Amino acid sequence: MYKLFYALKTASMGVRVMLEEIGTPYELIDTTVAMNEPRPPEQLAINPNGWVPVLAWEGGAMYECAAITMFLCDRHPEAGLAPALDDPARPLYLQTLVYFSNAIQNAYQLTYYPDRFADTPADEPSAKRRGNRRLRETWQVIDDQIGDKEWVLGERFSAADIYLFMLTTWLRSAKGHPAIEAFPNVKRIADIVVQRPSVRLVYTPWIANPDY
Numbered sequence: 001m002y003k004l005f006y007a008l009k010t011a012s013m014g015v016r017v018m019l020e021e022i023g024t025p026y027e028l029i030d031t032t033v034a035m036n037e038p039r040p041p042e043q044l045a046i047n048p049n050g051w052v053p054v055l056a057w058e059g060g061a062m063y064e065c066a067a068i069t070m071f072l073c074d075r076h077p078e079a080g081l082a083p084a085l086d087d088p089a090r091p092l093y094l095q096t097l098v099y100f101s102n103a104i105q106n107a108y109q110l111t112y113y114p115d116r117f118a119d120t121p122a123d124e125p126s127a128k129r130r131g132n133r134r135l136r137e138t139w140q141v142i143d144d145q146i147g148d149k150e151w152v153l154g155e156r157f158s159a160a161d162i163y164l165f166m167l168t169t170w171l172r173s174a175k176g177h178p179a180i181e182a183f184p185n186v187k188r189i190a191d192i193v194v195q196r197p198s199v200r201l202v203y204t205p206w207i208a209n210p211d212y
């Protein structure tokens with residue numbers, strides 16, 4: 001049984017979709033991403049940074065969303081969410097997940113947590129502006145990479161498509177983020193992923209109101 005430290009609007013929702021797709025039992029442990037609210041001690045014992053997702057299971061625990069995604073896909077190959085080790089699509093799968101994590105998520109961080117990237121509060125608007133530009137740059141790279149392919153990896157659906165969908169749910173015009181319409185290939189995949197029963201279940205609040 002997996003335990004997932006969970007908060008709405010966060011990357012823990014993407015991990016929950018993976019667990020639903022795998023069809024394995026899991027327990028959600030409510031936590032928060034509010035700066036001024038304490039995290040459960042069990043969460044901090046695994047991830048002293050205090051962020052989610054954090055996954056625990058009998059015999060182990062880990063954090064970092066892309067790493068958790070790879071771990072779950074490898075542990076449950078029968079779910080067919082990732083190319084096998086010797087599959088020619090494997091390098092693109094790994095490359096894209098790591099790029100999502102360290103380029104696109106990093107750009108979001110500049111806009112959601114500018115205090116972590118600015119020396120003084122007065123510098124924070126600059127960090128936010130650069131983050132917004134960085135979001136345009138990095139999403140464009142992914143949009144071009146997808147081109148007219150059906151899915152991120154080409155002809156087959158994978159965890160990379162779920163991850164892509166999760167990242168699109170963080171776009172907010174109120175923050176000055178680009179609109180998803182600026183990246184039509186990304187939007188095309190996200191519009192199909194949202195129809196999956198696993199995604200409809202986990203993202204019910206976002207589907208009801210994308211600005212939730």
Ligand SMILES: N[C@@H](CCC(=O)N[C@@H](CS)C(=O)NCC(=O)O)C(=O)O
Nearest residue numbers: 010011033050051052053064065066
């Ligand atoms: N590199 C981490 C970043 C995770 C992250 O930024 N999580 C956000 C929510 S999506 C969070 O927990 N923020 C609260 C905080 O950082 O204190 C990952 O990909 O797992």
